[in-house]
Amino acid sequence: MTWETIIGLEVHVELKTESKIFCNCSTRFGGEPNTQVCPVCLGLPGALPVLNQQALEFATRAALALNCQIAGYSKFDRKNYFYPDLPKAYQISQYDLPLAEHGHVDFIFGGEPRRVRIRRIHLEEDAGKLLHSEDGGLSADANVSLVDFNRSGVPLIEIVSEPDLRSGEEARAYLNRLKTILAYADVSHLKMEEGNLRADVNVSVRPTGSTEFGTRTEMKNVSSFRAVVRGIEYEAERQVKVLDEGGSIRQETRQWNETKGVTIALRSKEEAHDYRYFPDPDLPALDISRDFVEGVRANLPELPDARQARYVRDYGLRDVDAGILTSDLSLAAFFEEAAGLYPKDPKAVANWVLGDLLRIMNARAAESDEIPITPKQLADTLMLIDRGTISGKIAKTVFEETMATGKDPEVIVKEKGLVQISDTSELEKVIADVIAANPQPVADFRSGKETALGFLVGQVMKATRGKANPGIVNELLMKALK
Amino acid sequence: MQIRREDVDHVADLARLSLSEEEREKMTRELNSILGHVDKLNELKTDGVQPTFHVLASLKNVTRKDEVIHGLDRDRALQNAPSQKSGCFAVPKTVE
Ligand SMILES: [Zn+2]
Numbered sequence: 001m002t003w004e005t006i007i008g009l010e011v012h013v014e015l016k017t018e019s020k021i022f023c024n025c026s027t028r029f030g031g032e033p034n035t036q037v038c039p040v041c042l043g044l045p046g047a048l049p050v051l052n053q054q055a056l057e058f059a060t061r062a063a064l065a066l067n068c069q070i071a072g073y074s075k076f077d078r079k080n081y082f083y084p085d086l087p088k089a090y091q092i093s094q095y096d097l098p099l100a101e102h103g104h105v106d107f108i109f110g111g112e113p114r115r116v117r118i119r120r121i122h123l124e125e126d127a128g129k130l131l132h133s134e135d136g137g138l139s140a141d142a143n144v145s146l147v148d149f150n151r152s153g154v155p156l157i158e159i160v161s162e163p164d165l166r167s168g169e170e171a172r173a174y175l176n177r178l179k180t181i182l183a184y185a186d187v188s189h190l191k192m193e194e195g196n197l198r199a200d201v202n203v204s205v206r207p208t209g210s211t212e213f214g215t216r217t218e219m220k221n222v223s224s225f226r227a228v229v230r231g232i233e234y235e236a237e238r239q240v241k242v243l244d245e246g247g248s249i250r251q252e253t254r255q256w257n258e259t260k261g262v263t264i265a266l267r268s269k270e271e272a273h274d275y276r277y278f279p280d281p282d283l284p285a286l287d288i289s290r291d292f293v294e295g296v297r298a299n300l301p302e303l304p305d306a307r308q309a310r311y312v313r314d315y316g317l318r319d320v321d322a323g324i325l326t327s328d329l330s331l332a333a334f335f336e337e338a339a340g341l342y343p344k345d346p347k348a349v350a351n352w353v354l355g356d357l358l359r360i361m362n363a364r365a366a367e368s369d370e371i372p373i374t375p376k377q378l379a380d381t382l383m384l385i386d387r388g389t390i391s392g393k394i395a396k397t398v399f400e401e402t403m404a405t406g407k408d409p410e411v412i413v414k415e416k417g418l419v420q421i422s423d424t425s426e427l428e429k430v431i432a433d434v435i436a437a438n439p440q441p442v443a444d445f446r447s448g449k450e451t452a453l454g455f456l457v458g459q460v461m462k463a464t465r466g467k468a469n470p471g472i473v474n475e476l477l478m479k480a481l482k
Numbered sequence: 483m484q485i486r487r488e489d490v491d492h493v494a495d496l497a498r499l500s501l502s503e504e505e506r507e508k509m510t511r512e513l514n515s516i517l518g519h520v521d522k523l524n525e526l527k528t529d530g531v532q533p534t535f536h537v538l539a540s541l542k543n544v545t546r547k548d549e550v551i552h553g554l555d556r557d558r559a560l561q562n563a564p565s566q567k568s569g570c571f572a573v574p575k576t577v578e
Contacts, residue, residue: 017548018549024549024553032556035556035569037553039554040553042554050546052548053546053548054547056545080496084576131570144567144572144573144574145572145574146568147570284542284543286542287543
């Protein structure tokens with residue numbers, strides 16, 4: 001029997017407000033433990049939460065960017081459970097009237113267009129952070145965990161997808177697109193290493209062709225895309241094995257263990273999912289006007305699809321190239337600035353970015369927001385070629401050197417003596433030497449073998465360490481060989 | 483709807499309440515009486531009546547500006563913690 005994997009993702013994204021969702025404490029990451037807290041986010045009795053207007057706007061903006069419908073009426077509910085990182089013993093979340101519903105994300109997977117539906121997006125508060133001794137953290141005592149409430153109350157949106165994904169790699173493609181759209185919407189810092197984006201992953205399997213869903217398991221709080229992919233692959237394989245052996249899948253929460261590469265069933269109370277939601281009486285409901293929604297929509301930044309179409313239209317780029325450039329906001333911004341500084345040939349700029357720039361960055365595993373060359377330096381390099389100061393070949397050397405040292409291309413050309421040799425008398429001498437040293441190719445060329453010319457040009461370039469102006473070399477060689 | 487002893491145990495467990503035998507009896511009785519009253523309300527015809535999601539129906543869209551204001555100093559925040567360590571609240575270990 002063959003099996004099909006069914007995946008749904010609940011993605012939690014921290015919004016980039018200055019202050020928390022229901023109180024004025026700072027959301028800054030990395031502060032000393034429990035220095036960004038107050039009665040509200042510590043869950044002290046009598047404290048009154050008040051919604052951060054900016055969090056509501058960011059959430060609405062994200063929902064619109066993900067093609068959702070914004071609710072006319074929405075409210076907050078209490079999700080009740082006990083855990084030490086949750087000081088009130090309930091999380092303020094949204095249950096039956098979420099902020100937004102019925103969205104979708106379009107992306108390309110395996111060369112094919114795919115659409116994953118978004119079931120809902122709601123606002124909620126983040127929990128505090130637990131530090132365990134094995135994390136090498138502050139707690140050396142193996143019997144206690146330490147709680148830092150700085151993160152308690154940081155605004156989150158939870159983006160719940162329909163179970164439309166079918167493989168780990170497809171889930172990765174969806175997450176990448178989601179992250180790109182959220183970056184363009186400018187609602188989150190999206191720093192994976194700071195936990196700005198975490199996913200709960202629901203996985204089930206069913207016989208191929210079946211229309212019913214199997215029992216699913218849930219992996220909570222997976223904090224890297226790689227772990228999501230590996231977790232899905234492991235979990236699908238595990239479930240198939242259990243079912244093949246005649247067993248059954250238990251609906252449970254499992255934890256992905258990155259080091260061991262396995263999922264482990266969490267020892268959880270049977271009824272852990274009984275959250276007893278009820279409306280939070282501390283928070284008045286949201287009556288969301290169309291004016292508010294249209295105001296947010298009007299201020300929505302340009303989104304990746306629109307930018308891709310614009311690059312094709314305005315710069316004449318191929319759709320696939322525009323797609324790669326716009327898949328990353330920093331890369332797109334770099335390209336656009338460089339193209340602005342070198343308006344005569346945006347395609348050449350795109351080729352450099354997609355070719356040499358990405359190659360060097362990939363080799364260094366650099367993040368795209370740390371591009372080690374400025375758009376101006378790229379534009380200057382291209383202008384050096386135009387002016388005949390350096391050859392296209394030398395330009396690559398200069399470009400690499402700029403990426404490595406940060407020095408301006410003009411400085412590198414000067415320091416390394418890379419100025420192109422266009423002086424005919426100097427080149428004529430080199431050409432005479434090359435002709436003398438290579439009688440056979442010279443004879444070949446004279447007997448009509450045109451390809452021999454390429455070899456001879458190569459020899460001249462080699463003798464000048466790539467600095468000869470290839471156009472002039474060609475011209476002079478032809479003349480000398482006649 | 484009838485509340486059984488198991489329901490009381492379940493809810494008590496979720497709320498981390500430890501109930502004596504007598505309390506469990508009493509809770510079962512009282513919860514049934516409360517639900518009996520609610521059942522009475524269910525007899526009302528509520529077609530066309532909007533659900534009351536919030537008791538203060540006239541109060542809506544209460545928000546504040548996104549502004550950072552320092553809250554509690556750490557000593558104050560930790561002041562009533564039964565146990566603290568390294569500037570944190572110390573709790574019984576949560577993960578095996
Ligand atoms: Zn606070």
